[in-house]
Structures are given as structure tokens and as C-alpha cells.
Amino acid sequence: xxxxxxxxxxxxxxxxxxxxxxxxxxxxxxxxxxxxxxxxxxxxxxxxxxxxxxxxxxxxxxxxxxxxxxxxxxxxxxxxxxxxxxxxxxxxxxxxxxxxxxxxxxxxxxxxxxxxxxxxxxxxxxxxxxxxxxxxxxxxxxxxxxxxxxxxxxxxxxxxxxxxxxxxxxxxxxxxxxxxxxxxxxxxxxxxxxxxxxxxxxxxxxxxxxxxxxxxxxxxxxxxxxxxxxxxxxxxxxxxxxxxxxxxxxxxxxxxxxxxxxxxxxxxxxxxxxxxxxxxxxxxxxxxxxxxxxxxxxxxxxxxxxxxxxxxxxxxxxxxxxxxxxxxxxxxxxxxxxxxxxxxxxxxxxxxxxxxxxxxxxxxxxxxxxxxxxxxxxxxxxxxxxxxxxxxxxxxxxxxxxxxxxxxxxxxxxxxxxxxxxxxxxxxxxxxxxxxxxxxxxxxxxxxxxxxxxxxxxxxxxxxxxxxxxxxxxxxxxxxxxxxxxxxxxxxxxxxxxxxxxxxxxxxxxxxxxxxxxxxxxxxxxxxxxxxxxxxxxxxxxxxxxxxxxxxxxxxxxxxxxxxxxxxxxxxxxxxxxxxxxxxxxxxxxxxxxxxxxxxxxxx
Amino acid sequence: xxxxxxxxxxxxxxxxxxxxxxxxxxxxxxxxxxxxxxxxxxxxxxxxxxxxxxxxxxxxxxxxxxxxxxxxxxxxxxxxxxxxxxxxxxxxxxxxxxxxxxxxxxxxxxxxxxxxxxxxxxxxxxxxxxxxxxxxxxxxxxxxxxxxxxxxxxxxxxxxxxxxxxxxxxxxxxxxxxxxxxxxxxxxxxxxxxxxxxxxxxxxxxxxxxxxxxxxxxxxxxxxxxxxxxxxxxxxxxxxxxxxxxxxxxxxxxxxxxxxxxxxxxxxxxxxxxxxxxxxxxxxxxxxxxxxxxxxxxxxxxxxxxxxx
Numbered sequence: 001x002x003x004x005x006x007x008x009x010x011x012x013x014x015x016x017x018x019x020x021x022x023x024x025x026x027x028x029x030x031x032x033x034x035x036x037x038x039x040x041x042x043x044x045x046x047x048x049x050x051x052x053x054x055x056x057x058x059x060x061x062x063x064x065x066x067x068x069x070x071x072x073x074x075x076x077x078x079x080x081x082x083x084x085x086x087x088x089x090x091x092x093x094x095x096x097x098x099x100x101x102x103x104x105x106x107x108x109x110x111x112x113x114x115x116x117x118x119x120x121x122x123x124x125x126x127x128x129x130x131x132x133x134x135x136x137x138x139x140x141x142x143x144x145x146x147x148x149x150x151x152x153x154x155x156x157x158x159x160x161x162x163x164x165x166x167x168x169x170x171x172x173x174x175x176x177x178x179x180x181x182x183x184x185x186x187x188x189x190x191x192x193x194x195x196x197x198x199x200x201x202x203x204x205x206x207x208x209x210x211x212x213x214x215x216x217x218x219x220x221x222x223x224x225x226x227x228x229x230x231x232x233x234x235x236x237x238x239x240x241x242x243x244x245x246x247x248x249x250x251x252x253x254x255x256x257x258x259x260x261x262x263x264x265x266x267x268x269x270x271x272x273x274x275x276x277x278x279x280x281x282x283x284x285x286x287x288x289x290x291x292x293x294x295x296x297x298x299x300x301x302x303x304x305x306x307x308x309x310x311x312x313x314x315x316x317x318x319x320x321x322x323x324x325x326x327x328x329x330x331x332x333x334x335x336x337x338x339x340x341x342x343x344x345x346x347x348x349x350x351x352x353x354x355x356x357x358x359x360x361x362x363x364x365x366x367x368x369x370x371x372x373x374x375x376x377x378x379x380x381x382x383x384x385x386x387x388x389x390x391x392x393x394x395x396x397x398x399x400x401x402x403x404x405x406x407x408x409x410x411x412x413x414x415x416x417x418x419x420x421x422x423x424x425x426x427x428x429x430x431x432x433x434x435x436x437x438x439x440x441x442x443x444x445x446x447x448x449x450x451x452x453x454x455x456x457x458x459x460x461x462x463x464x465x466x467x468x469x470x471x472x473x474x475x476x477x478x479x480x481x482x483x484x485x486x487x488x489x490x491x492x493x494x495x496x497x498x499x500x501x502x503x504x505x506x507x508x509x510x511x512x513x514x515x516x517x518x519x520x521x522x523x524x525x526x527x528x529x530x531x532x533x534x535x536x537x538x539x540x541x542x543x544x545x546x547x548x549x550x551x552x553x554x555x556x557x558x559x560x561x562x563x564x565x566x567x568x569x570x571x572x573x574x575x576x577x578x579x580x581x582x583x584x585x586x587x588x589x590x591x592x593x594x595x596x597x598x599x600x601x602x603x604x
Numbered sequence: 605x606x607x608x609x610x611x612x613x614x615x616x617x618x619x620x621x622x623x624x625x626x627x628x629x630x631x632x633x634x635x636x637x638x639x640x641x642x643x644x645x646x647x648x649x650x651x652x653x654x655x656x657x658x659x660x661x662x663x664x665x666x667x668x669x670x671x672x673x674x675x676x677x678x679x680x681x682x683x684x685x686x687x688x689x690x691x692x693x694x695x696x697x698x699x700x701x702x703x704x705x706x707x708x709x710x711x712x713x714x715x716x717x718x719x720x721x722x723x724x725x726x727x728x729x730x731x732x733x734x735x736x737x738x739x740x741x742x743x744x745x746x747x748x749x750x751x752x753x754x755x756x757x758x759x760x761x762x763x764x765x766x767x768x769x770x771x772x773x774x775x776x777x778x779x780x781x782x783x784x785x786x787x788x789x790x791x792x793x794x795x796x797x798x799x800x801x802x803x804x805x806x807x808x809x810x811x812x813x814x815x816x817x818x819x820x821x822x823x824x825x826x827x828x829x830x831x832x833x834x835x836x837x838x839x840x841x842x843x844x845x846x847x848x849x850x851x852x853x854x855x856x857x858x859x860x861x862x863x864x865x866x867x868x869x870x871x872x873x874x875x876x877x878x879x880x881x882x883x884x885x886x887x888x889x890x891x892x893x894x895x896x897x898x899x900x901x902x903x904x905x906x907x908x909x910x911x912x913x
Contacts, residue, residue, distance in 0.1 A: 126864075136732065265726070266708045426730030428707070435656070435724045442862040450856030454849050461605050461845070494793050497857060497865055501872070504853030505804060508846040512811070515842040518606070541814045544759060545807035551751040552803025556796060559744035561737070567796045 004591030012588050015580070016475060019482035025113055026120040026485060030105040031065070032084035034091060035243045037073040037100050045074050049095070056094050062087045068106070068114070075106055103261070104243035121485050124492035124566060125429060127443075129436040130260035131268055134427035135229075137253045142225035142421030143173070143218065150200070151176055152323055154211065156356075157196050163188050171210070174218065178209040222253070225420035230255055235416035236271050255423070265430050271409070277327035277418040278347070278398075280360070283368035283384050284318040293318050305372065307381040308400060317381050319370045324360045326418070329353025331394075333414035335407040343407035344399030347414065354394025362390035371398045373410065443496030450500055451477070454507055462514045464603040468589045469510035476506050476581035480574055492566035502574025505549065509582030513538040518604055527599045535587055542583065550575050608841040616836050616885065617829035617892060623885040631774055634781020641784045646791035649738055651731040653695040653706055656724040657714065662688040671713055685863055690724070697731055741795050748799060749773070752806050760813055761900050767890035768809040771882040772802055779874045788867055797871040804850075805879025808843065809887045815839050816891070820898045828897065832888050843884065847876050 036053075038045055050069065057064060057076070062083050064076035076091075078084045084103060092101045107120050125132050147170045154176065155168045166179035180186050189209055190202055199217055203210045213221075230247055237245045237259065246258040262268050284290070284302050293304045294316055307317040331350045338344040349357055361369070370384040383400040402410070454473070458466035480499060484491060517534030525533065553575060556568035594602075647654040665682050668691060672680045681694040695706060707726045715721050749769055756765035779798055783790050815835035823831055851873065858869035 134730075134733065136730075266705075269705070269708075424730070425728070427733050428726060428728035430707070430723070430726035432722065432724045434722070438862065439864065442860055442865070445860040446853075446857040446865065449860055450853035453852040453856060457849065457852065463605075493864055494796065494868075497793070497861065497868055500853050500857055501800060501850075504850035507849040508807070511842050511846045511849065515839075515845070519838065537818075541811055544810045544814060547755060548752050548806040548810055549800075549803040551755060552748045552799050552806075555744045555747040555751065556799050559740040559747065560792075560796065561740065562792065564792050564796045567793070567800075571800060 003595055004588055008584060009588055012585055015479065019475075019478045021113075021116075022118045022482040022485045023478055025107055025109040025118050026481065028108040028110075028120070031077045031079070031108045032081045033075050033077045033104045033106040034084060034088050035073055035075050035100075035102045035104040035106075036091065036095070037102075037238075038098065045069070045072075045099075050074060053091055053094055056090060057087055060086070060090055062090065066111070068111075075104065077106065077108075100238050100241050102241040102243040105261075117486075119485065119488070121481070121491040122488055123436075123440075124490045124495070125258060125260060125436075126431050126493045126563075127436050127440050127491065128260055129431050129433035130258065131262050131265050132259075132427070132429040133257040133269070133272065133425055134250070135255045135257065135272070135423040136426045137226050137229055137255065137420075138422045138424065139222050139225065139253055143221060144170075145421060146221045146225075147176060147213070148323065149326070149328075150197075150211070150213075154178065154193065154197070155322070157192065158189060161188075161192050163192065165189070174213050176211040178211065180207050180209065182207060226253060226255065228417070228420035229423060232417045232419050233257060233272060236412070239412050239416055240268060240271060254426075261433075265428075269425065269428075271412070272423075274413055274419075277374050278330070278414060279323045279327070279372040279374060279379070280325040280357070281323055281370050281372055282320045282360075282364060283370050284320055285368060286318075290316070290318045303379070305370075305379050305381050307370075307384060317370065317384060319372065319381065325349075325353060325356050327414055328418060329356070330414050333411040335404070335411040336397075338397060338399040340399075342399055343402045343404045344397050345402075345407050345411045345414065347396045347398065349394035349396065351394070354392065357394060357396065358390060358392045361387050365389065371396075371400075439493045443493055443500075447477075447496065447500045447503070451503060454504070458507070458510070462604055464593070465514050465517070465590075468586050468593075469507065469514065471589060472510060472581045472586040473503060473507060475585045476574075476578050477503060479577040479581060480570070483573055483577065484570065489569055490566060491570075492563055494563045494567035495570045498567045498570035498574060502571060502578060506574065506578030506582060508545065509538070509542045509578060510586060512541055513582070513586065514604060517602070521602060521604070527602045528594070530602065531590055531594065535583070535590075539583060542579065546575050546579055606841075608844070610837055610840070613830070613833040613837045614840075615829075616833050617889060619885070620889040620892075623881075624889065627774060627882070627886050630778055630781070634778045634784075637781050637785040638777075641787060643780065643784050643790045644787045646789050647694065647727055647729050648792045649734045649790070651697045651729050651734045653693075653697075653710075653729075654725075654727040655693040655695070655707055655710060656685075656726075657691050657693070657711070658722040658724050659689045659691065659718055660720045663691045663718075665691070667717065668693070668714060671717060672710065675709060675713055677710070737792065741792075744795075744799055745776070745802070748802055752803070756806075756810070756813075760817065761896070763891055763894040763896045763900065764809075764813050767887045767894060768806055768813070768883070770890060771809060771887035772806050772879075774886060775805055775875060775878045775882050776802060778878050779871055782874050783867075783871070788870065791867065793864070793868045794871045797868045798875065801872055801875030801879060805875065805883055808847075808879055808883035811839050811842065812836060812883060812888060813891075816888075816896075817901045820901050828892055832892060836884055836888060840884075843880055847880050851876055 036045065050067070054064070062078070064078055064087070066077040068075045076087065078087060088101055088103060095101065109119060151168050151170060158165050158168070163185055164181065165185070166181065168176065168178050171177040178189065180189060186204055186207055186209060190204065193200070193202055193209070193211065200211050200213060203212070226249055230249060233247050233255065237247065237257070242259045242262055244260055246256065248256045250256050257272060259268060284299070289299050289302065293299065293302065298304050301321050302318050303321055305317055305319050306314040308314050329350050329352055331348045333345055333347045336344050336346045365387055368384050368386050370381045372379050373382050382398050382402070455470045458469050460466065462469060477499070480502060513534055516538045517530050520530035520534050521527070550572060553568055553572040556564055557572060560568050663684060665684065668682050669680070672678070672682070677695055679696050679698070683692050684690060685692050693710065695710065707728060711721070711723055753765040753769050756768055776798055779801070782788070783794070812835055815838055816832055819826070819831045819835050823834065826834070854869050854872045854876065857865045858873070861869060
């Protein structure tokens with residue numbers, strides 16, 4: 001039997017030591033913590049902020065047991081949840097509205113370990129509890145919304161340049177039709193539009209102009225819609241105060257949102273999916289038009305909407321279709337109270353919005369302006385005041401029949417930005433925290449008892465070589481957990497099942513080797529040669545059989561989604577670690593035991 | 605300790621007709637159940653809402669049904685699982701009902717009769733998702749088959765690739781047949797188990813094939829059935845021990861893993877049992893019938909050299 005080279009021993013030793021180091025954090029458990037992050041990029045968490053919080057906490061006797069700051073989020077650890085809750089309220093008071101203060105659980109790993117990035121595996125929702133949503137963006141609506149925005153922009157552009165037009169309206173899925181009076185205005189408009197909207201292509205149809213949006217531009221609109229929705233979701237989730245949310249794009253039009261630890265799913269769903277936006281539109285005060293509309297004959301330029309009165313009842317109001325200003329031009333929105341003490345939403349517009357608002361109010365003095373809130377897919381007039389004078393500065397207050405909760409929600413939604421398009425929840429998974437803990441215990445027990453059963457059997461059946469197999473199987477488990485922790489992979493229940501299965505399958509390599517050694521002995525080989533040729537012959541078979549298993553694993557990885565993906569990752573990694581441990585580790589131990597000894601009979 | 609001390613090779617190949625008929629009968633039965641009963645697909649595939657709630661006392665299933673039909677959900681299935689306190693509700697997707705808020709509505713309704721009701725989990729899958737999952741599942745199976753066949757064709761020979769894949773697809777169909785016959789719930793994790801088993805039992809065939817190839821090199825003058833019989837007999841001990849160990853792990857999942865891993869472990873168990881059977885008694889006769897010979901595997905290099913000269 002040839003000597004097992006020293007470098008291989010060092011390799012095994014190195015791998016085991018490192019794995020050990022990275023596996024330990026999983027056993028430290030978690031401590032309650034509070035996670036603080038800034039809501040706006042302009043607000044940063046400075047040393048002063050940290051000192052202020054620490055002093056305040058100490059003053060109230062709520063001593064944190066540790067703090068972690070990574071430049072963006074600040075975390076304080078506490079001994080129990082009671083102190084954690086009190087500290088949250090205190091920190092929220094100290095910091096005000098510009099920060100997200102969320103309850104969280106973080107690993108109790110000592111700081112020196114965290115510094116070398118040794119942290120526990122990330123637990124999936126089925127193990128820690130929380131909500132998972134898969135949202136699908138309504139692309140048709142996104143395109144429609146952009147078309148309407150273009151209609152508004154074109155209209156304003158023509159008006160600003162004193163070009164008189166008949167109408168500007170969406171004609172079909174990808175074009176807008178502008179009706180003009182004569183050839184002169186057509187030429188004027190074409191020139192003006194190609195200057196101001198270089199991305200749109202125009203064509204002349206008699207005295208009309210057709211503005212078309214190219215396929216490429218459509219694609220850009222769709223991609224932008226998904227991006228904008230993700231951004232908005234981020235803002236909204238931050239407002240909800242969720243620690244470690246996941247918001248990712250999946251495929252061309254889907255978004256995954258995972259909120260660990262959230263229990264009130266109804267509110268979470270409501271806030272995420274709402275497409276609240278504000279539209280400023282002019283009121284059609286023509287009394288005959290209103291009565292006609294109420295009898296079912298709505299003028300083509302108008303829309304009949306509900307106006308909610310202060311006493312909660314609603315009356316009909318006729319509003320022009322043209323949208324003067326939308327929620328996209330909002331900088332900030334805060335809930336407050338108006339001079340009569342009823343709840344209001346105070347909006348500050350950005351510079352474009354302020355300019356438009358000034359122009360619209362200046363042009364329409366004496367007329368009524370409707371603040372239309374589009375929420376839950378329904379348009380509703382919140383208030384429709386008469387414009388007394390031109391309003392500059394971009395500060396708008398809307399108040400009407402709203403409860404304090406309404407005002408809070410609406411301002412949250414307006415502040416976090418509007419969704420580029422409505423989204424539908426097409427998949428939801430909610431797991432309660434008790435079920436999560438149950439799943440961890442069950443998964444752990446499956447692995448444990450399976451491992452014990454295999455160990456007992458192997459030790460009896462193959463004696464010393466069985467013990468060697470069990471040790472290498474143990475190293476396999478260690479390596480697998482360590483790699484998963486290093487990669488910060490998300491562990492799910494199917495993932496734990498994959499760990500169990502990986503161990504159950506990994507024993508195959510050891511059995512192959514042991515059987516081969518026995519066979520060589522039976523054929524009359526000397527013990528040392530039997531070990532040697534046993535390992536050698538088994539290797540080709542181990543490689544072949546693991547590769548076929550790996551092919552199946554990769555297919556799962558490529559085509560699986562959700563729980564299957566978690567399974568596949570562990571499955572593939574398990575195959576790789578099992579090859580390492582079965583071949584190198586068990587060979588190494590055999591070498592240690594028998595290389596320098598004369599043996600008459602092998603204990604196998 | 606040693607279970608298998610077999611002195612003489614077992615003439616497996618002469619049982620060929622018997623084993624093939626057994627395979628054929630189980631296969632036809634599996635197809636029969638798949639066609640007549642179909643798979644009991646989980647919510648993940650069909651779309652719909654699955655809720656798990658926990659009562660503080662034993663739940664009254666009939667009362668829950670009444671409560672549900674009050675809010676127009678008379679198609680819901682209500683059943684207890686684990687203990688009489690745990691109830692599982694299955695609500696099909698229905699046009700006109702806002703499914704994304706359905707779970708909240710149901711929970712509020714049930715809470716009226718039992719205020720201390722706990723919501724353990726909700727799973728809602730829209731109709732769009734299910735179709736994607738089925739497509740992806742089929743794609744995965746196709747990918748595995750092609751991948752494995754390519755690998756075996758390169759590493760061994762096309763006859764081995766074809767027999768291995770036929771033997772293993774036969775396992776897959778039989779597992780599906782069991783799920784159809786007993787109407788066990790077929791979920792995504794079961795699909796994962798099937799794919800894992802596919803890779804795993806091909807590995808079983810590979811071990812036998814490896815031995816056949818080796819035997820063609822070492823046993824001079826043996827007939828093809830003799831060579832194959834010897835290969836199977838030599839690897840049999842390893843086959844049983846390995847699968848026994850894997851099965852111990854799977855049983856551990858079956859008994860300790862709770863309801864989520866129940867069918868996963870069941871699919872693996874069937875897969876393992878039929879995997880042994882098919883890779884030994886289906887794949888090997890197939891290889892023989894496809895006409896494998898020494899020349900296919902042990903390449904004669906002399907002719908090549910002559911060609912160069």
C-alpha cells in the first residue's frame with residue numbers, strides 16, 4: 001500500500017478545521033435585536049446618532065448587550081424580548097420618522113466570528129415564519145399608463161407652444177392620434193414634437209398626426225415598470241418596518257417579496273398591492289352635463305365619479321378626463337390636520353409638479369379642481385375646492401372625509417411612490433412562527449436518527465472500516481453545513497431533506513469501497529494490496545454514479561422554483577462534498593491506521 | 605459480518621422472461637391507474653388556497669364546512685391532519701372571487717366561532733403559476749433523461765444509455781402509478797424526490813454496467829449472459845447494503861419529518877425499491893437483448909495503428 005501523501009492530510013485537516021469554524025455559528029442560537037436603518041439616502045446613521053441612542057437606552061436601564069454596525073444598518077442586541085420591545089419604542093421616539101426601526105432576531109455569534117463572515121445559515125420562511133408573495137405586474141396597464149402620460153405631455157407641449165389642436169387621445173395599443181385643423185399646424189406640430197419627444201415616431205394622416213411608440217420603446221417601458229414597482233415595494237416594505245426583506249425580480253414580469261417574521265399578512269398584502277395614486281383633474285361644472293351624466297349619458301371628455309362628503313355620504317361629481325398632474329410628481333406626503341382639525345394629507349410637489357400646478361391654477365381661477373385618489377382600482381374625489389388664486393410653491397393640502405388611519409395610509413402610499421402598474425398576487429405562502437420551529441425540530445430529528453441508524457449498522461457490518469465510513473460521513477455533514485453557511489444559502493425544509501438524502505446516498509461510496517476491499521481479500525490479495533486496489537477500482541464507479549446523480553441535481557436547479565430550488569442546491573453540494581469525504585477522508589484515515597503496520601487480517 | 609456469501613453466480617439472465625413480465629404488468633397497472641384515476645395534484649399545480657389552522661380543542665369539521673359555505677365556498681375540502689386540532693382547508697380558485705384576500709376572509713369567518721383559532725400557514729397559488737410548474741417539471745425530466753443518456757453513451761455505449769433510461773423511466777411511471785392508485789398528494793417536493801431518485805437509480809445501473817465492462821476485459825471466453833450474471837452477483841451485496849442505508853435515512857424522514865416530508869419519503873421509498881429491481885433485472889436483460897458484445901466495450905486498438913501506418 002503506497003503512502004498517502006502529506007499534502008493530502010494537510011488538505012483534509014485544513015478543510016475540517018475551516019468547516020468546523022463556519023459550522024459553529026449555527027449552534028449559537030439567536031438573540032432579540034433591534035435593527036435601525038435610514039429611510040432616505042440623505043439621512044445617514046452617524047456616530048452621534050449611535051451615541052444618542054446608546055445614552056438614551058442606558059438612561060432608561062435598557063442596556064443593549066452588543067451592537068453591530070455595517071455602515072448602513074445598526075443593530076442592538078438585547079437579553080430578552082421584553083426589553084427589546086421597550087427599547088424599540090424608545091428608539092423610535094429618539095429618532096423620529098426618518099428611520100426604520102424594526103424588531104429582529106440576530107445570531108448570538110461572538111464578534112470575532114462575525115468578523116471572518118462566519119454566520120449561521122439563513123433560514124427560509126418555512127423554518128422561521130413569515131410571508132412570501134409572488135406578484136405579477138400587469139404590463140398592459142403599465143403601457144396604458146405610459147400612453148396616457150404621453151397624451152398629457154403632448155397636450156401640454158402643444159399648448160405651451162401655442163399650437164391649437166382638436167384632440168389628443170390614445171388610439172390603439174401603441175399609438176396616439178392628434179387631430180389638428182390644417183396642414184400648417186400639422187407641420188408646426190411635427191417639428192415641435194420631434195424636437196421635444198425624440199423617442200417617438202410621427203406620421204401624417206391628412207390633418208391628423210399619428211404618434212407611434214416603437215417595440216423597443218415598449219420594451220423599455222415594460223422593464224422600467226418592473227423596476228419602478230420594485231423600488232416602490234422597497235419603500236413600502238421599509239415603511240412597514242420589516243427586518244431583512246427580500247424583493248427580487250423573477251422572470252420578465254414577476255416580483256418575489258419575502259417578509260420574514262411578518263404576522264399581519266392582511267395589512268402587508270394591502271399595503272404592497274395598493275396602487276394608490278393622486279390625480280389632479282378639473283371639474284366639469286356644467287349643470288346640464290351633470291344631470292345628463294347621472295341619467296347615464298356621460299359626455300365623452302368627462303368621467304362621473306363619487307365625491308365623499310364630510311359626513312361619509314357620497315355624491316356624484318363630473319370630472320374631466322384630462323389628468324393635469326399625477327402622484328409621480330410628489331416629493332413628500334405627510335399625514336396631518338387641516339385648520340378645522342380634520343385629518344389631511346399634506347403634499348409637497350417636486351419642481352416640475354410645482355410648475356404645472358402653478359400653471360393649472362393660474363389658468364383656471366374661479367373653477368373647481370378635483371383631487372382624485374385612485375386606490376384599490378377605484379377613482380374617488382377626495383375634495384374639489386374652488387381655485388381662488390394662482391398657487392405656487394408646490395405645497396398642497398388635501399382634506400375631506402378621511403379617518404386618521406386613511407390619511408396615514410394614503411400619505412404612506414403617496415410618499416413611497418406610486419406603482420408603475422398594478423400587480424396581482426399570484427402566489428402566497430404564510431408560515432406561522434410555531435410551524436417554523438416545528439419544522440426545524442422535525443428536520444433535525446430526521447437527519448439525526450437516520451445518521452444514528454446508518455452509523456450503528458455500518459459499525460457492526462464493516463467493523464473498523466465501518467467506523468472509518470461513519471467518520472467520513474460525519475465529515476461530509478460538517479463540510480456540507482459549512483459550505484451552506486459560507487454561501488449564506490437559504491435553508492428550507494426541503495433543504496434539510498436534501499441534507500438527509502445526501503447523507504443516505506453518500507454512504508454508497510463507502511459501501512462500494514468496503515465491498516471492493518472484501519472482494520479483493522476473497523480473491524486472495526494481501527491486506528495492503530486489497531485496500532490499495534479496493535480504493536482504486538471503486539473510484540471509477542464512484543465518479544460515474546455521482547455524475548449521473550449530479551445531472552439530476554442540476555436539472556432540478558435549472559428548472560425548479562421555490563422549495564425545489566432549495567432542495568436542489570443542497571443536493572448538488574452534497575454530491576460534491578460526499579465525493580471529497582468518501583474518497584479522500586476515508587482513504588486518509590485508512591492510511592493513518594494501516595500504512596505503517598504489518599497486518600495479517602483486516603477487520604472488515 | 606457478511607450477509608451475502610454467494611459462491612456461484614446467480615443466473616439472473618435466465619429469469620429474463622419472468623422479470624420482464626413482472627415489469628410489464630406493474631407498468632401497465634401504473635398506466636391504468638394514471639389514466640383512470642389521475643394524479644391528485646397539490647395546490648401548487650392546480651392553483652388555489654391551502655390553509656392550515658389550529659384549534660385549541662378538537663375541531664368540528666362539519667361546522668367549519670357550514671361556515672365556509674356561508675361565504676360561498678361550498679367546494680372547499682376540510683380535513684384534519686396530525687391531530688384533531690389541526691385542520692387543513694383547501695379552497696379551489698374560483699373566477700369572481702378575489703383570491704388574494706380569500707385567506708383573510710376565511711380566517712375571520714372561522715374566528716367568529718373559535719376566537720382562539722391560530723393560523724399556521726397559508727399557501728395561495730394563482731392559476732398562472734401552476735401551468736409554469738408543470739412545464740418546468742416536464743422540462744426537468746426531459747433534461748435529466750437527455751443528460752444521463754448522453755453521459756452514458758459517451759462513457760459506455762449507446763446500448764447501455766438506452767437500457768438505463770428505459771429502466772429508470774419505468775421506475776418513474778411506477779412511482780406515479782402508486783400516487784395515482786392511492787390518490788396520494790403529488791406536490792413539488794414529490795417531483796423533486798422523483799428526479800432525485802431518477803439520478804440515484806441510474807447510478808445503480810452504472811455500478812452494474814461498470815462491472816459488466818470490467819468483466820468483459822477480465823473474464824476471457826465467457827458468454828454474454830455469464831458475464832452479466834457475474835457482474836450482478838458481484839455487485840449485489842453492495843446494492844442491497846447501499847440501498848438499505850439510504851432507506852434508513854428515508855424512513856427516518858418518514859417517521860420524524862412530519863406531514864411536509866411524508867410523501868417525499870414515500871416517493872423515495874418506492875423509487876429505491878423499484879430502482880434496485882429495474883436496474884438489475886430490467887436494464888441488464890435489455891442490454892443483452894440490444895446485442896451488447898465484448899467488441900462494443902473493449903476497443904481493439906491494433907486496427908487504428910495499422911490505419912495510421
